[in-house]
Amino acid sequence: MLSISGLHSGYGQxxxxxxxxxxxxxxxxxxxxxxxxxxxxxLLSTLCGHPRATDxxxxxxxxxITHWPTHQIARAGLAHCPxxxxxxxxxxxxxxxxxxGTPLGAKANADDLEKILDRFPRLRxxxxxxxxxxxxxxxxxLAIGRALMSRPRLLLLDEPSLGLAPLIVxxxxxxxxxxxxQEKITIFLVEQNAYHGxxxxxxxxxLVQGRVTLSGSGAELLANPEIRAHYxxxxxxxxx
Amino acid sequence: MAYFIQQLLNGLTLGTIxxxxxIGYTMVYGxxxxxxxxxxEVYMIGAFIALIAFxxxxxxxxxxxxxxxxxxxxxxxxxxxxxxxxxxxxxYRPLRGAPKLAPLISAIGMSIxxxxxxxxxxxARVMTLPPLLQGGIEVMSDDSLTVNLSWLQxxxxxxxxxxxxxxxxxxxxxAFGRAQRACAxxxxxxxxxxxxxxxxxxxxFVIGAVLASVAGLMVTLYYGVIDFYIGFLAGMKAFTAAxxxxxxxxxxxxxxxxxxxxxxxLWSAYFSIEYKxxxxxxxxxxxxxxxxxxILGRAEVEKI
Numbered sequence: 180m181l182s183i184s185g186l187h188s189g190y191g192q193x194x195x196x197x198x199x200x201x202x203x204x205x206x207x208x209x210x211x212x213x214x215x216x217x218x219x220x221x222l223l224s225t226l227c228g229h230p231r232a233t234d235x236x237x238x239x240x241x242x243x244i245t246h247w248p249t250h251q252i253a254r255a256g257l258a259h260c261p262x263x264x265x266x267x268x269x270x271x272x273x274x275x276x277x278x279x280g281t282p283l284g285a286k287a288n289a290d291d292l293e294k295i296l297d298r299f300p301r302l303r304x305x306x307x308x309x310x311x312x313x314x315x316x317x318x319x320x321l322a323i324g325r326a327l328m329s330r331p332r333l334l335l336l337d338e339p340s341l342g343l344a345p346l347i348v349x350x351x352x353x354x355x356x357x358x359x360x361q362e363k364i365t366i367f368l369v370e371q372n373a374y375h376g377x378x379x380x381x382x383x384x385x386l387v388q389g390r391v392t393l394s395g396s397g398a399e400l401l402a403n404p405e406i407r408a409h410y411x412x413x414x415x416x417x418x419x
Numbered sequence: 420m421a422y423f424i425q426q427l428l429n430g431l432t433l434g435t436i437x438x439x440x441x442i443g444y445t446m447v448y449g450x451x452x453x454x455x456x457x458x459x460e461v462y463m464i465g466a467f468i469a470l471i472a473f474x475x476x477x478x479x480x481x482x483x484x485x486x487x488x489x490x491x492x493x494x495x496x497x498x499x500x501x502x503x504x505x506x507x508x509x510x511y512r513p514l515r516g517a518p519k520l521a522p523l524i525s526a527i528g529m530s531i532x533x534x535x536x537x538x539x540x541x542x543a544r545v546m547t548l549p550p551l552l553q554g555g556i557e558v559m560s561d562d563s564l565t566v567n568l569s570w571l572q573x574x575x576x577x578x579x580x581x582x583x584x585x586x587x588x589x590x591x592x593x594a595f596g597r598a599q600r601a602c603a604x605x606x607x608x609x610x611x612x613x614x615x616x617x618x619x620x621x622x623x624f625v626i627g628a629v630l631a632s633v634a635g636l637m638v639t640l641y642y643g644v645i646d647f648y649i650g651f652l653a654g655m656k657a658f659t660a661a662x663x664x665x666x667x668x669x670x671x672x673x674x675x676x677x678x679x680x681x682x683x684x685l686w687s688a689y690f691s692i693e694y695k696x697x698x699x700x701x702x703x704x705x706x707x708x709x710x711x712x713x714i715l716g717r718a719e720v721e722k723i
Contacts, residue, residue, distance in 0.1 A: 227610075227611055229607060229610070248610075248615075249607075249610040249611060250610050250613050250614055250615045250616065251613075253610070253611055253612060253613035254613045258611075259611045261608065261611065265605055265607075265608040265611075267600070267601055267604045267605060267608070268604070269600075269604060270597075270600060270601070270604070274597055274600075277594075277597060278597055278598070278601050278609075278612050278614075279612060281594075281598065281612050281613040281614055282612070282613030325612070329612070329613065
């Protein structure tokens with residue numbers, strides 16, 4: 180589904196990614212964990228063309244999207260649910276969702292909206308409310324719902340658990356798993372919450388200072404003593 | 420009383436023209452956060468194209484008055500829209516992502532180029548058009564004065580209201596409007612949702628230019644006098660209107676435009692006509708001092 184090879188990227192003179200090789204097989208959930216500043220968000224942003232990759236190649240469904248403009252990548256079926264949710268605060272929940280259907284153009288229809296509102300009953304209750312007035316958890320659901328509106332084949336999720344209460348975090352991760360199974364959407368997840376992120380991952384990678392240092396199945400990494408020491412036991416509180 | 424009402428009507432007419440130009444400032448600011456200082460020149464070019472189109476249609480092609488006006492409106496909107504599009508393409512798009520001062524300077528340069536271009540190609544002399552639409556209705560009268568609302572004033576106010584309503588509906592109800600607002604709030608996120616941000620920005624410039632050109636046409640008919648320099652003062656006043664109303668806000672542009680028009684007309688009527696521009700720009704200074712966000716503006720919140 181997604182195949183990244185030798186990817187370099189960064190901001191101005193500062194390179195943040197030093198040659199990433201990574202594959203996201205169709206139908207899977209792939210999790211990337213790493214500390215603050217490891218380059219996780221940069222990697223997801225580079226996939227969408229902002230910042231641009233300085234070297235390497237990104238293949239999406241066999242298409243070389245490395246130099247495509249951002250909006251075209253979105254229209255090809257790659258949805259990005261970015262860090263900090265980025266809902267449009269001064270627009271209603273409904274408008275935010277409708278905007279999510281932009282990549283479909285004329286193919287968008289009311290069924291998509293109904294399906295998503297069935298999945299997120301809270302959003303249906305708040306349909307005419309401004310997105311900026313929602314709670315953090317609701318905004319995250321809106322951001323995911325908005326991404327789903329484009330019927331993506333690959334969903335990029337950047338720290339969906341950030342700043343949310345433990346109970347909500349659990350809900351979000353359950354939701355991610357459900358979407359992957361029911362909608363057959365491939366998911367590439369980036370998380371600091373290593374425990375949850377690894378638990379649902381089919382494949383997982385660890386990113387340290389712009390390089391992938393460790394790869395394996397989610398369960399393998401979860402059992403790896405080094406991972407436990409660095410990403411789990413230091414942050415036991417994240418094990419809700 | 421009659422005198423006051425007459426001035427009110429004059430001020431409203433003037434105000435709607437400012438409002439049409441102010442929309443261009445406010446929409447462009449809303450979407451890319453820059454003041455398009457060449458916008459006054461777009462309005463001036465609109466006035467020139469309107470004059471040429473009207474004369475061409477009536478003298479060359481034998482259109483009647485109504486036909487000539489409609490032809491002038493369509494041609495002016497079309498060509499000025501193209502100017503707006505080209506200006507963005509040439510002077511601003513290459514500077515996207517550059518420090519904010521760069522496009523500002525580019526805008527001032529564009530403004531000088533356009534002024535000089537029109538001066539050289541059309542001549543520096545004042546162009547005149549005899550009053551075409553005469554007559555109107557009597558609104559009221561007292562012993563000293565009869566208040567007159569001319570057909571032209573009615574047309575100007577009416578057309579502005581139609582355009583404003585249309586624009587509001589487009590922005591609030593259509594997919595394009597939704598995309599436009601999304602780009603204004605968070606262009607990067609808008610791109611991630613498959614919105615072609617550059618095209619939306621281009622469309623915004625075209626809309627602003629078309630509205631300014633309609634204002635240019637109105638001014639040509641209303642005053643009957645244009646020259647290559649009218650864009651500067653009108654542009655500054657429309658910019659003041661946009662700031663007064665709250666830059667970035669569409670209803671703000673209308674409110675600001677009407678306020679500026681009224682201030683100008685009433686000041687000229689009761690104080691001194693020589694100082695009307697001083698009055699208008701004093702308002703700009705006062706607004707910037709005491710309410711920098713304008714009447715309907717939103718405080719700029721730094722994104723975290």
